[in-house]
Amino acid sequence: MTESPRHKCSSCGRLTVEYSKFKCPKCKETEICRCYACREKHVPYKCTACSFEGP
Ligand SMILES: [Zn+2]
Ligand SMILES: [Zn+2]
Structure with a gap:
């Protein structure tokens, strides 16, 4: 099986394969995932x- 891992968008809660992942700028521990739709909006x-909470 070669199913690509899905990540849950931290903004809309949907599972997404196209996302940007980054560390929380405050605590720098949690990884935030955001789908492209939420990033563009x-x-x-x-x-x-x-x-x-951040943009
Ligand atoms: Zn989203
Ligand atoms: Zn944090």
Whole structure:
């Protein structure tokens, strides 16, 4: 099986294969995943660890 891993978008909660992943700018521990749709719309995300919200 060669199914590509899916990641849950931190903004909309949908599973996505096209995403950008980065560390939370505040706690730098949690990895935030955002799908391209949310990134283009600048939908805010929320860190699950420290509740940091960012664009
Ligand atoms: Zn999204
Ligand atoms: Zn955080």
